Amino acid sequence: MTDGLLSIWAPLSPTDYLQRTNTALPFPLGDHNGQLFVRARHALHAGVTALGLEPGDQVLMPAYHHGSEVEALRRAGIECVFYGATKDLEPDLDELEEIAGPRCRALYLIHVMGFPRDAARWRRWCDEHGLLLIEDAAQAWLSTVDGRPVGQSADLSIFCLYKMLPLPYVSASYTRTLPVRRGGPRVDDRRRLLALHAAWASGKLPMTRLLDDRLSGNGSGQGQFSIERSSSLGDPTARPGAGSTFLLPRLAWEHVAQVRRENYRLLAEQLADEVPAPFDHLLEGASPFAFPIEVPDKTAVIRRLVDRGVQPVDFWSTPHPAVPPAAAASAADRRARTVALPVHHRLSASDLDRIVSAVSPDRRSETPLQLESVADLDQLRPEWTDLAIRTRNVFASWEWNRLWWEHFGKGRKLTAFALRDASGTLRGILPLYLWAERPMKVGRFLGHHAGDQLGPICAPGDQPAVARAIRSLLQKRAWDVVVGEQLPAASVWSRRLPGRVVNREGSPIVCLRESWEETTGSWSRRLRKELRQDDRRIRDEHEVRITTVTEQDDLDEALDGFFRLHLARWPDGTRFSRQHSFHREFARCALDHGWLRLRHLDVDGESAAARYGFRYGTVESGYQSGWASQFGRYSVGILMVSDTIQQAQADGMKEYRFLRGSEPYKYRFASIDPGLETVVFSAGGVAGAAAAAAPALRAVRSRLRKGVDR
Numbered sequence: 248m249t250d251g252l253l254s255i256w257a258p259l260s261p262t263d264y265l266q267r268t269n270t271a272l273p274f275p276l277g278d279h280n281g282q283l284f285v286r287a288r289h290a291l292h293a294g295v296t297a298l299g300l301e302p303g304d305q306v307l308m309p310a311y312h313h314g315s316e317v318e319a320l321r322r323a324g325i326e327c328v329f330y331g332a333t334k335d336l337e338p339d340l341d342e343l344e345e346i347a348g349p350r351c352r353a354l355y356l357i358h359v360m361g362f363p364r365d366a367a368r369w370r371r372w373c374d375e376h377g378l379l380l381i382e383d384a385a386q387a388w389l390s391t392v393d394g395r396p397v398g399q400s401a402d403l404s405i406f407c408l409y410k411m412l413p414l415p416y417v418s419a420s421y422t423r424t425l426p427v428r429r430g431g432p433r434v435d436d437r438r439r440l441l442a443l444h445a446a447w448a449s450g451k452l453p454m455t456r457l458l459d460d461r462l463s464g465n466g467s468g469q470g471q472f473s474i475e476r477s478s479s480l481g482d483p484t485a486r487p488g489a490g491s492t493f494l495l496p497r498l499a500w501e502h503v504a505q506v507r508r509e510n511y512r513l514l515a516e517q518l519a520d521e522v523p524a525p526f527d528h529l530l531e532g533a534s535p536f537a538f539p540i541e542v543p544d545k546t547a548v549i550r551r552l553v554d555r556g557v558q559p560v561d562f563w564s565t566p567h568p569a570v571p572p573a574a575a576a577s578a579a580d581r582r583a584r585t586v587a588l589p590v591h592h593r594l595s596a597s598d599l600d601r602i603v604s605a606v607s608p609d610r611r612s613e614t615p616l617q618l619e620s621v622a623d624l625d626q627l628r629p630e631w632t633d634l635a636i637r638t639r640n641v642f643a644s645w646e647w648n649r650l651w652w653e654h655f656g657k658g659r660k661l662t663a664f665a666l667r668d669a670s671g672t673l674r675g676i677l678p679l680y681l682w683a684e685r686p687m688k689v690g691r692f693l694g695h696h697a698g699d700q701l702g703p704i705c706a707p708g709d710q711p712a713v714a715r716a717i718r719s720l721l722q723k724r725a726w727d728v729v730v731g732e733q734l735p736a737a738s739v740w741s742r743r744l745p746g747r748v749v750n751r752e753g754s755p756i757v758c759l760r761e762s763w764e765e766t767t768g769s770w771s772r773r774l775r776k777e778l779r780q781d782d783r784r785i786r787d788e789h790e791v792r793i794t795t796v797t798e799q800d801d802l803d804e805a806l807d808g809f810f811r812l813h814l815a816r817w818p819d820g821t822r823f824s825r826q827h828s829f830h831r832e833f834a835r836c837a838l839d840h841g842w843l844r845l846r847h848l849d850v851d852g853e854s855a856a857a858r859y860g861f862r863y864g865t866v867e868s869g870y871q872s873g874w875a876s877q878f879g880r881y882s883v884g885i886l887m888v889s890d891t892i893q894q895a896q897a898d899g900m901k902e903y904r905f906l907r908g909s910e911p912y913k914y915r916f917a918s919i920d921p922g923l924e925t926v927v928f929s930a931g932g933v934a935g936a937a938a939a940a941a942p943a944l945r946a947v948r949s950r951l952r953k954g955v956d957r
Contacts, residue, residue, distance in 0.1 A: 253598055254558045255537050257591040258447035259413035259440065259494075266497040273389055273501050274396035275406065275421035282420050283492070285434050287385045287405045288319040289483040290420035294403040295323050295353075297422060298379055304352040306381070307343060310570060311336065311578035312357060316383060317567040322480050326350075329570050331577035335525040337364055343372075353379035353402070358387035360526055360587075361507075361536040363397045370400045379403070385418070386410055389504035391532035393758075393769040393918050409491075410536055411507075412498045413447075413593070415439035417487040436488025502751065504534035505922065506592035509739035510599060511535045514590065516711055517603040523585065531919045537562070537587035540606060545586060552586075555605035560587040596742055614669050616716045621663040621676075624649050630665075630673040637706045639864035639902075642698040646836050648678050651694050654829040656680060662690060662725060666705070666716050675705035675713040677720075679729065690726035695733065697826055699868070699906040700754070700923065702734040714743035721745070721928060729928040733907060736922040746928035753909035755917030759896040766896050774915050777882065778889050785881040789850045793890060796845040802838060805845055806831060809857040812873030823871055830859075837861055846894075848887050856883040858891050865901040867891075885912060892916065 275281030284290040300306075302324025308317060310329045317327050328346050331339050336359055343354070354373050356364055366382060373380040382401035384390065388411050390397040398404030403422040408414060415436035487495075511529055515522060521540040529535070537560060542548040545561055552559050562585045566575045588602055621627060624645065631645040641647060652661070659680045666675035682691040692701040705713045721729070721744075733752075734740050741748045760766045767775060785791055796805045814824060823830075837843035842863055848856040856874035860867060869891065874884040892903045905913040907923050914920070 252553070252556055252558045253589050253594070253601065254446065255560055255587060255589045255591065256443070256446065257411075257413040257593045259443035260447050261444065263413065263494060263498060268496045269499055270496075272496060272499050274399060275404070275419055276495075276499060278421060280421055280423060283487055284418045284420060284483070285416050285485045285487055286481070287383075287407045287418040287420075288315050288480060289485065290405040290418050291316060291319045291381075291383075291403075292323050292480060292483045294405065294420050294422050295320065295325060295381070298353075298403055300325055300352055300379075303350065305348065305350045306353045306355050307338075307347060307351060307378075308355045309336075309338065309357055309578075310566065310574040311359070311563065311581060312567065313385075313563055314565065314567040316355070316357075316385075317569060319480065321569065327355075327567075327569060329574035331574065336362075338369065340372075347376060347378070351378065353381050355381045355383065356401075357383040357385075358390060358397055360539055361387040361390050361534045362526060362530055363387060363390050363392045363532060366392065366397065366400050381405075386536035387534060388419075389501060389534035391534075393532070394914070394920070395769075397532075408495065408499070411503060411534065411591075412495070413443050414494055414498065415443070415488060415491050417491040417495060431482050431484030431486055433486045434488045436490045440490045503592045505736060506742075507535050507590055508533065509736070509742045510590045510592070510594055511538055512737075512739055513596075513599050513711075513742055514538050514588070514602060516708075518606055521606060523581070531921070535590050538590040538602075539585050539587050541584045542586055543584065545584065548586060552588075552605050555601075555608070557588065557602055557605040562587040596745075599742075615719070616666040616668060616674055616712050618716060618720065619665040619667060621665050622661065624652060624661070624663070624678075627665060627673070627676065631676060631704075634673055634676065634706070635704060636864055638704060639866045640700050641837075641842060641861045641863035641866075641868060642694055642700050643704045644863065646840070647698065647833065648693045650829060650833050650836065651697055652680075654826075654832075655697070656693070663693075664716075664720065666713055668712075674709045675703055675716065677703055677713075677717065679726075681726070682730070687727035688724075690729040692729075692731060696822060697829060699733055699870075700735050702731055702738065702740060707738070710738060710740075710743065714740070717744055717928070727929065731924075731926045731928060733923045734926055736924045741924055741926045744926075744928050746926045748924050748926050750925035752907050752923050752925075753913070753920050754907050754923045755905045755909075755913040755920045757892055757903040757905075757916050758918040759892075759900055759903060763893055763896055766892070769918055770916065778886065781882045781886055785850065785878075785883070785886070790852070792849045793887075794847050794849070796838065796843065799835065799838060802834060802845070803831075805847060805857075806834060808847060808854045809845065809859055809871075809873060812854060812857050812875060813871060814873070815875055816873045834859075844891070846887070846891060848883060848890075850878055850881075850883070855881075856887040858887050860891070862895075862900065865899070866904060867895040867900045867902070868904040868906055870906060888912070888916065 308327040379402040382398045382404040384398045385407040388406040406419045523541040635643040664677040678693040679690045683689040842861045844860040855878040860869040
């Protein structure tokens with residue numbers, strides 16, 4: 248972005264036309280029941296017709312809405328019966344039961360701001376009452392719940408793709424029954440493409456009103472809901488323009504949602520007191536459309552924001568005129584006080600700083616953390632231990648890093664730093680070392696290759712202050728570049744610091760619920776059936792025993808058996824198989840601390856499968872596994888995964904982490920995947936990091952090939 252006015256609409260760069268095509272488009276684009284429309288109102292109008300709704304039928308509609316969706320239904324002859332919502336914007340169940348009459352055919356659910364509502368609950372309620380479920384995901388495309396796309400469980404769902412991507416009008420629908428419709432005329436989208444390019448070039452959308460009708464409100468207050476404008480349905484069969492259909496597969500990538508979440512988190516860290524519920528807690532699968540703040544005087548705040556270079560949206564100020572006064576009152580306070588700010592994926596770190604400054608110009612900055620060079624890891628042990636346990640990450644522990652340095656750091660120079668506040672309290676640790684000095688000084692975090700989820704060690708709330716300290720170090724040229732491998736994407740280090748993301752990889756997690764039934768509820772029926780059948784079959788045919796190592800006297804033999812199973816599974820060897828001495832020593836240490844989870848599944852006294860992992864805080868991590876091929880027909884590896892997760896849930900763990908890697912079996916169990924990133928940081932900013940990334944990574948790969956990387 249430039250120094251022009253920041254808008255909630257992502258600008259379109261000329262280089263977007265050169266992007267590679269995504270062959271695995273996100274839902275509903277890749278689904279045979281997904282269809283493209285110009286506007287979401289077209290998708291809604293066509294969808295309810297295809298579902299068989301007729302004039303005079305009723306739809307339960309939230310009183311908190313934009314208004315165009317109400318008008319689209321009215322144009323189809325459908326009556327809207329308005330309901331209130333809870334503070335979490337879920338439908339009020341008691342009210343629904345009261346107002347759902349004999350002519351009621353469907354429940355309309357809106358995922359406001361991209362925050363998913365509990366669609367599974369309302370799907371069940373609709374099924375119990377013989378109603379259709381319509382999900383309005385106009386602001387929630389790319390959002391997920393337990394890994395499933397929002398809108399997938401609906402009878403009809405609608406999406407505005409242009410609210411997430413720099414596109415002219417292009418929307419989509421998904422329905423179980425919608426027939427393939429005849430293609431209508433293509434719209435001419437050239438003027439809107441030019442406006443999006445102008446936004447990229449100048450950062451100023453107010454120079455034209457071409458996008459005015461996209462907004463439910465704008466900085467001048469002219470964009471509130473207009474019945475005249477929204478009643479213009481147009482041609483529901485019209486097809487998106489040629490520019491939109493060309494750009495869509497080049498821009499529709501799921502990581503857009505991740506960057507939006509990252510930007511949302513960064514704004515929330517600074518502006519948490521301004522955010523109304525339920526948007527004060529970012530849901531894991533949300534793909535935020537905007538960043539909402541609650542203000543006492545919209546007009547004054549909007550004027551101030553525009554003066555400071557931020558164009559907000561006066562969000563949903565006016566209900567549709569058909570809403571009865573009593574129903575409108577339930578959402579009146581939200582309408583009067585909510586303003587939406589930019590959060591799109593094209594914002595830079597400096598853009599986010601501008602937004603924070605515009606909203607809270609008098610905000611006082613914290614005193615910078617003091618930097619303390621660490622020559623010996625031992626000197627920090629007690630404080631390090633206290634800090635690491637707050638991260639719930641075993642790879643942040645002093646023990647892991649100390650043993651890793653002892654085994655793999657010989658001949659290297661430690662360039663670690665402790666970060667302390669004014670009182671001397673340890674707030675962060677940068678466990679770095681100088682990996683190479685030529686052709687440039689390259690820093691790397693301790694633990695790479697053997698570890699997982701690396702990077703700065705600090706409590707989540709201290710990440711902004713730690714990022715500022717790292718930026719200071721980069722400017723002092725302690726290193727030319729820092730290659731940050733396996734950084735947790737949710738910590739958004741790639742947005743906090745001047746750097747370039749050069750790799751992303753999966754890191755699936757199972758969210759453990761209060762009961763085993765709740766935990767497995769998101770697993771597919773097929774998986775649950777297979778687990779039951781395989782477990783029953785192996786126990787009917789063999790004597791099965793699962794053991795967990797609890798004593799040091801049993802550890803070496805158990806590790807030997809585990810290493811054999813691992814090599815039997817991967818006979819050509821893996822990096823893990825070359826690190827046995829390190830893992831023997833860490834396993835002994837982990838067992839002493841109660842962290843080790845080394846479990847064996849024996850069949851008729853013979854070792855059939857094993858899993859090696861750790862518990863740290865309320866998190867269990869599965870590090871490695873192995874299984875004997877002769878028991879493959881029982882899926883012993885998968886059975887061991889399931890049993891290990893079940894034991895973790897029973898023992899009160901909150902998460903089971905599969906750690907890095909996108910193996911398909913992990914996603915059969917996983918609830919979420921926050922992911923890991925490799926980021927190259929440079930004092931030269933993003934441009935400098937981009938220039939440094941290629942030679943730095945070439946050097947890393949060259950040493951790996953030569954077997955000298957430690």
